[in-house]
Every structure is written in C-alpha cells, then in structure tokens.
Amino acid sequence: MARYVIGDVHGCSKALRSLLEALQLGSTDEVIFVGDYVDRGPNSRDVIDQLLTLKQQCRLTTLRGNHEVMLQGVVMCDMSDETWMRSGGNATIASYGGSATKIPSKHLDFFQDLQRYHETSKEIFVHAMYHPQQNIREQSDELTYWTHLPTPVPLPHYSGKRVYVGHSPQSGGDILRHAHLVGVDTYCFGGGYLTAMNLETEELTQTDRHGHVRRVPIEHLFHAAHRAMSWLIKRQRKTS
Secondary structure (H helix, E strand, O other): OOOEEOOOOOOEEEEEEHHHHHHHHOOOOOEOOOOOOOOOOOHHHHHHHHHHHHHHEEEEEEEEEHHHHHHHHHHHHHOHHHHHHHHHHHHHHOOOOHHHHHHHHHHHHHHHEEOOOOOOOEEEEEEOOOOOOOOEEEEEEEEHHOOOOOOOOOOOOOOOOOEEEEEOOOOOOOEEEEEEEOOOOEEHHHOOOOEEEEEOOOEEEEEEEOOOEOHHHHHHHHHHHHHHHHHHHHHHHHHO
C-alpha cells in the first residue's frame, strides 16, 4: 500500500491525468488532495471527472480549498461572483460550457462532500495554514482556507504531527520541505508542476500543465539509493 499527498490542481487536467498514470494506483493505495481543484487552469470540469473516477479506484480523501469555497458561495449560496471571477472562476465556468447552471449535480455533490481537514496519528492535512497551538478542527476559516504561509514558516504544531498544506505556491516548482511542515502547491497552472509526494519515502512525482512528467535525476538517484540501502539492511537482519 502506497500513500500520497497531491497539491493544488487548479484545472490542470492534463497534468492530473499524467500524474495519476505515473503513480499506477491500486485499490489499497491512499491519495490525499489538499484542495483547489478548480479555477485558473484550462479544464476544471475534467479534473472533477477524473477525481470522481479515482474515487472508485483507490482510497481517496479530498479537502476543500478556498477556490471551492468561492465556487460554492456563488453557485449554492447566491453570493456575488465578482471575487471568484477575479480569482480564475471564469476559466471554471468556461469549462462547464459558459454557465454555472451547467455544472452537473454529481459535481455539486463532490464539492459539498469535501473535507475541511484530514488528520492521522502522525499527520495533519489542511489547505492553507494552521495555528501551532490550536486543534486543527477548532481553527478559523481564515487560517484553514485563506492564509498564506508566512516567512519564517509557523512553528511546529503542538501535537508533534507533520503538517501538509497547499495554497502557498512554490514558484520554483519544488516543494517546501521542513521536518514539521511540507508545502505541496508547486504552481502547476503558472508554469510549475503538479506534485505527488509519497508519504512514506518522500519521493516526488511531478507533471507540468501539458502532461509531461518531470525528470529529476539527482532526486531519483537519492531515493533509489535509499531503497537499496533499506533492502540491504533488511536482508542482513534476516541472515544474521
């Protein structure tokens, strides 16, 4: 069983399709998305279609991002669309044929079912930010969906769990990696990559918005050496 966390997709359907093909997921594998599936990129509708299909193929957890908050506010709560349109909502509407009324009911159900956060015995997953001294389920919407990571980054969470976030784009295309915090939004729609991080090995798989897989020889060599060393250690323990 493999476990992955995947960063902000933002309508980059070709990147998502290639990434999922590269991961070759099975029914026991787990994938956690940190939100922002829609807006800015060219085909938000296809992104949601892919995620609905993926839900039948593996163990899938999907968090809500601030862009889904805006979409739901406009489509389901009759709020003004001015802020959403300025934030890339026009690209989402275009992918649905030019009108929010054309969003299928199964897609609306998908948005409604998104989770606020996800927490395990050793990890916290949330779209935007966290309060180091506050239980993740009790923190504000502002932190959960809207606040970008500050500089310097926040202190470790009091629980000791490693926190995984999206929302703050890493324009160089590489993840933000600390012992207590990982940022996996690597700016796919803006010329970076869509990133999947293996939660056990920390190996990265990345694709660009055109669907090309990124090759990072040094990182691949590092992880290959790590796997080989782990295999040798296990073998020595069995024969000793």
